Amino acid sequence: MTGLRLLAAVLVVIGLGLFPLAAGTYPVKLLQEILIWGIFAMSLDLLMGYAGMVSFGHSAFFGVGGYVAALALAKSPGLVSALLLPAVAAGLAALVIGFFSIRVSGVYFIMLTLAFSQMFHAYTFQVSWLGAEDGLVGIPRPAMPGVDLASLRGFHGYLLVLVVLAALLLWRVVSSPFGHVLRGIHENEARMAALGYAVDRYKLLAFVIAGVVAGLAGSLYVQFNGSITPDAFFWKTSGEALLMVIIGGTGTLGGAVLGAAAFILLQSLVSTYTERWMLILGATFILFVLFAPGGIVGALRGRIGLRA
Amino acid sequence: MPVDVFGQALNGLAYGVLLFLLSVGLTLIFGMLDVVNLAHGSFYMLGAYAGLSLIAATGNFWLALVAAPLAVGLIGALIERSCLRPLYRRPPLDQVLLTFGFIYLFEDVVKWIWGGRIRSIPPPDLFSGSVSLGGAVIPSYRLFVIVFGLAMAVLLFLLIERTRLGAIIRAGVFDAEMTAGLGINIHRVFTAVFAFGAALGGLSGVIAGPIQSAYPSMGVTILIPALIVVVVGGLGSLKGSLIGSLLIGQAETFGKAWLPEASMLIIYVVMAAIVVVRPQGLFGRPLK
Numbered sequence: 001m002t003g004l005r006l007l008a009a010v011l012v013v014i015g016l017g018l019f020p021l022a023a024g025t026y027p028v029k030l031l032q033e034i035l036i037w038g039i040f041a042m043s044l045d046l047l048m049g050y051a052g053m054v055s056f057g058h059s060a061f062f063g064v065g066g067y068v069a070a071l072a073l074a075k076s077p078g079l080v081s082a083l084l085l086p087a088v089a090a091g092l093a094a095l096v097i098g099f100f101s102i103r104v105s106g107v108y109f110i111m112l113t114l115a116f117s118q119m120f121h122a123y124t125f126q127v128s129w130l131g132a133e134d135g136l137v138g139i140p141r142p143a144m145p146g147v148d149l150a151s152l153r154g155f156h157g158y159l160l161v162l163v164v165l166a167a168l169l170l171w172r173v174v175s176s177p178f179g180h181v182l183r184g185i186h187e188n189e190a191r192m193a194a195l196g197y198a199v200d201r202y203k204l205l206a207f208v209i210a211g212v213v214a215g216l217a218g219s220l221y222v223q224f225n226g227s228i229t230p231d232a233f234f235w236k237t238s239g240e241a242l243l244m245v246i247i248g249g250t251g252t253l254g255g256a257v258l259g260a261a262a263f264i265l266l267q268s269l270v271s272t273y274t275e276r277w278m279l280i281l282g283a284t285f286i287l288f289v290l291f292a293p294g295g296i297v298g299a300l301r302g303r304i305g306l307r308a
Numbered sequence: 309m310p311v312d313v314f315g316q317a318l319n320g321l322a323y324g325v326l327l328f329l330l331s332v333g334l335t336l337i338f339g340m341l342d343v344v345n346l347a348h349g350s351f352y353m354l355g356a357y358a359g360l361s362l363i364a365a366t367g368n369f370w371l372a373l374v375a376a377p378l379a380v381g382l383i384g385a386l387i388e389r390s391c392l393r394p395l396y397r398r399p400p401l402d403q404v405l406l407t408f409g410f411i412y413l414f415e416d417v418v419k420w421i422w423g424g425r426i427r428s429i430p431p432p433d434l435f436s437g438s439v440s441l442g443g444a445v446i447p448s449y450r451l452f453v454i455v456f457g458l459a460m461a462v463l464l465f466l467l468i469e470r471t472r473l474g475a476i477i478r479a480g481v482f483d484a485e486m487t488a489g490l491g492i493n494i495h496r497v498f499t500a501v502f503a504f505g506a507a508l509g510g511l512s513g514v515i516a517g518p519i520q521s522a523y524p525s526m527g528v529t530i531l532i533p534a535l536i537v538v539v540v541g542g543l544g545s546l547k548g549s550l551i552g553s554l555l556i557g558q559a560e561t562f563g564k565a566w567l568p569e570a571s572m573l574i575i576y577v578v579m580a581a582i583v584v585v586r587p588q589g590l591f592g593r594p595l596k
């Protein structure tokens with residue numbers, strides 16, 4: 001990362017941190033929602049944009065993280081329940097699902113990941129100990145010494161720190177030798193295998209890392225909302241993350257957050273003017289796939305002439 | 309066979325042939341164009357709503373059964389020509405993602421035109437009663453669906469296996485580039501297959517109307533079972549689509565009756581097991 005880009009990133013984070021001082025409750029909540037979905041979309045981008053694994057079941061880890069956080073926070077509202085347990089549970093789920101899913105690729109990978117996430121949806125939808133259709137409600141935010149997470153600003157700072165940590169982790173992963181191997185697998189899997197890389201192990205590890213980060217996003221979503229329903233597992237949740245990554249620009253991490261911002265702003269702003277936001281969203285997405293496959297980031301680079 | 313089991317089996321069969329009509333379009337489109345058409349559920353939904361309006365306007369179910377699929381097929385042809393064709397040179401996933409966008413678009417269009425309420429669709433007068441069969445009382449419309457679906461299956465097999473057009477389609481599924489090299493206008497065949505698949509999706513929507521009613525999320529709801537059928541049977545395989553549909557139809561119907569707690573889970577477990585053990589599905593070509 002060059003000095004200029006580092007400076008820009010720091011300025012953006014400071015700006016996001018100061019936002020609650022300048023804005024009212026609603027815009028701040030909107031920003032928090034964007035940040036949470038941004039984490040989720042970034043974790044999917046690690047799979048899609050770098051490892052070339054398009055998953056239609058990423059909601060599985062978002063949901064596992066969310067449900068585990070909801071159960072744990074209801075028992076003991078601390079940071080272990082809020083961060084550690086959901087991340088570990090989502091990582092384990094990713095290990096199992098990944099073990100089976102990485103054996104196939106392309107359309108079959110899409111279908112298998114989709115089937116696994118739908119199994120979770122079907123299960124949570126039907127069992128009473130997870131609240132069935134209504135999900136789990138009334139979940140307290142964790143208690144943390146020195147910071148009041150129940151307050152808007154306290155939660156904002158906490159969320160921002162976690163977003164930055166997640167982004168740094170993912171950025172570190174994609175710029176490490178491991179990340180370069182993932183890109184190699186994306187370009188030509190057979191060649192990487194011929195070069196002696198244990199391709200399956202790399203793919204599985206990427207899948208687990210993405211699962212852990214998605215689980216964290218799911219947990220933050222529960223802390224933000226105070227509730228979770230089986231919809232978290234539904235394939236539309238995976239699909240929306242996919243929309244965010246594509247609109248933002250695959251393989252850029254930052255683009256995933258921009259995509260999340262575009263998606264949520266579109267959803268909330270357009271829906272205040274017209275009921276037809278889904279139509280506008282669908283049309284926007286179609287136009288992006290047709291005319292701007294590089295997403296917002298790709299379009300910006302093309303315009304400004306920056307190359308990564 | 310106890311009476312309730314027989315009744316359930318018939319219900320499962322009706323659901324199965326419905327899934328077949330839907331999934332056969334999906335599998336043809338995939339086999340030919342290599343596109344997993346996620347908007348296929350939307351075609352089903354459009355078919356149901358177009359049927360609803362046509363029946364309301366003319367009072368004639370049979371007219372709707374013919375006209376609604378034609379309309380949906382036309383929409384399919386337009387989508388293929390305007391949006392999918394520019395993407396054939398891109399990675400195949402771009403096309404899948406494009407069809408995903410159409411799910412949102414069509415669902416909202418339907419809400420716009422027809423509203424968000426559930427709209428029931430009356431069965432044709434001829435099949436509005438019920439019949440007693442082997443002791444089980446069955447709505448006669450379901451029997452019509454079973455007979456109609458199986459007849460369509462036979463017609464489709466004849467079309468694909470016995471006609472010149474079918475031979476071109478089979479050749480295109482096997483190797484589109486080679487088929488083009490033999491002097492077939494493959495682009496026109498692509499459009500025709502996509503439109504035909506969309507029309508079959510619309511047809512299954514009209515057929516489903518009197519059983520399941522019409523509601524805006526019906527396309528999203530049916531898409532997943534249809535995808536499961538196609539994956540279980542084998543992508544691109546007509547026979548696989550038929551066997552897969554009948555299998556999933558029975559599994560889901562009996563699952564709901566006997567294991568209500570696990571019913572939704574069963575079909576996903578079946579699919580995951582098949583993809584892991586035999587990724588190409590029951591009748592699919594081996595993976596390259």
